[in-house]
Amino acid sequence: MVRVPNIKLNNGLEMPVLGLGTYQSKPNEVAEAVKHAIDHGYRHIDTAFSYGNEKEVGAAIKEKIAEGVVKREDIYLVTKLWCIHHDPSKVEHACRKSLENLGLDYIDLYLMHNPVGFVYVDDSTILPKKQESDEFVIASDIDYLDTWKAMEQLVKKGLVRSIGLSNFNAEQTERLLKNAEVKPVTNQVECHIELNQKKLRELSKQYGIILTAYCPLAQHNPVEKKPAFLYDDRTIAIAKKYNKTPAQVAIRYLLQIGTIPIPKSVTKSRIEENINVFDFELNSDEIKILEQQDCGNRIARWPFINPTEKYYPFNAEF
Ligand SMILES: NC(=O)c1ccc[n+]([C@@H]2O[C@H](COP(=O)([O-])OP(=O)(O)OC[C@H]3O[C@@H](n4cnc5c(N)ncnc54)[C@H](OP(=O)(O)O)[C@@H]3O)[C@@H](O)[C@H]2O)c1
Structure with a gap:
């Protein structure tokens, strides 16, 4: 078992440097995936209220x-406050x-899923829209502070135990830090070979905030052969050298x-593959080759969020 x-967080607590993602893991598959992951050494599991699979994730851990196989304290469970619950009176609920x-009875790390809040209709209306066919949700004007x-x-x-951010850009992170009493331990953002977040990473490091890399495989789609970095000759050559797969190289790079x-992943062999990344090290030339991508x-x-919304995070360069 791996x-x-x-890694030590800015509040003194520790968090495993690799976890299992569960977005789009269907309720009927996710329990098997989580149990298989725990059997193979995963201790950090990432879910969210909006994924609709917290029940199955929790049941598998239990x-x-x-x-x-594990004790509660061995597991690092991350879940997220959804945008419909940004009103301060709704957060504890x-x-x-x-x-x-x-x-x-406790969550290890609770993240604000996105700086943009949505109006609250009821707990099951994840994307509140005026009409079903609308492109965008109805955002609220609640300040993430x-x-x-x-x-x-x-x-x-x-x-x-800890709280953190997700999808916050640099300016939003700094604004929050100026006003926060409890510091966020992490900002969970999209990060992979084709979006390596160098600038946000460097800025966050100065503040003692570690980036959690979501979409580390850029949502691999084998039919479309995307992302390119998993099919790129340069990645393949590095993978061959270490007798690893391109996905393992991509994960190792992020570490x-x-x-x-x-x-x-909900595929047993891939769950094992993705954690099997602690027995090789990329050299600085290889890191540079991957950075070029x-x-x-x-x-x-x-x-589903109108990019003109005040707190929409992705208009900024980083
Ligand atoms: N905070 C946020 O806003 C946010 C947004 C997106 C994601 N996330 C979190 O980050 C996690 C990861 O991101 P993601 O699920 O979007 O995408 P991802 O992990 O980049 O990619 C998942 C896809 O890659 C496939 N895959 C997994 N391991 C593979 C391997 N070794 N070789 C080839 N293909 C492989 C999976 O297929 P199979 O499952 O069929 O094996 C699945 O289709 C999420 O599950 C979620 O927990 C957070």
Whole structure:
């Protein structure tokens, strides 16, 4: 079994440097994926209220605890406050709802999923729109600073151990830091070979915030042979040298540039493959070759948010 190292966060707590993603892992597949992952050494699991699979993720973790494979404290569970719950009066309700779904009594890391808030209709209306056919959701004008203040209370109440950001750009991160009492430990953003987030990474490092790399495989699509970096001769040559796959090289790259990759898979062999990245090291020339493939290719643009919204994060360069 692979042992994933931990990294120390700015609040003194530790977090495993690689996790299992579960976005679009269907409820009927995700439990098997999480259990298989835990059996093979994963200790960090990433889910979200909006993924609709917290119940299954939590049940799988509890099954492994009951089997004696892990203890609760061995697991690092990350979930996220959805945009409909940004109103400060809704934050604790949302957190308790996630805890109830998960069947756990604390969350290791609770992230604000996106700086943009949406209006609240009810807990199951994830994308509130005027009409079903509308392109964009109805955003609220709630300031993420107010949401953050309410998230800070969750730490004080012991419902969550750490809090963090997701999809925040540099300016938003700095604005939040100026006003925060509890510092975010991480910012979970899209990060892979074609969008390596050099500038945001460097800025975040100055503040002691580690980037978690979502879409580490840029949502691999074998039919379209995308992303290009998994099919690129340069990546393939590096992979061959270490007897690894291009996906393993892509994940290893993210570890070496100091981010925390969370590859998603529901395929047993790939779950094993993606954690098997701690027995080789890319040299600086290879890192440079992979860096050359950065082209700012952002996949997750959150197309259901109108880019003219005040807090839409992706208009800024980084
Ligand atoms: N905070 C946010 O806004 C946000 C946004 C997006 C994602 N995330 C988080 O980040 C996680 C990862 O991102 P993602 O799921 O969007 O994309 P990803 O991990 O980049 O890619 C997942 C895709 O790659 C395939 N795959 C996995 N391992 C592979 C391998 N070794 N070789 C070839 N293909 C492989 C998976 O297929 P199979 O499953 O069929 O094996 C799946 O289709 C998410 O699951 C979620 O937890 C967060």
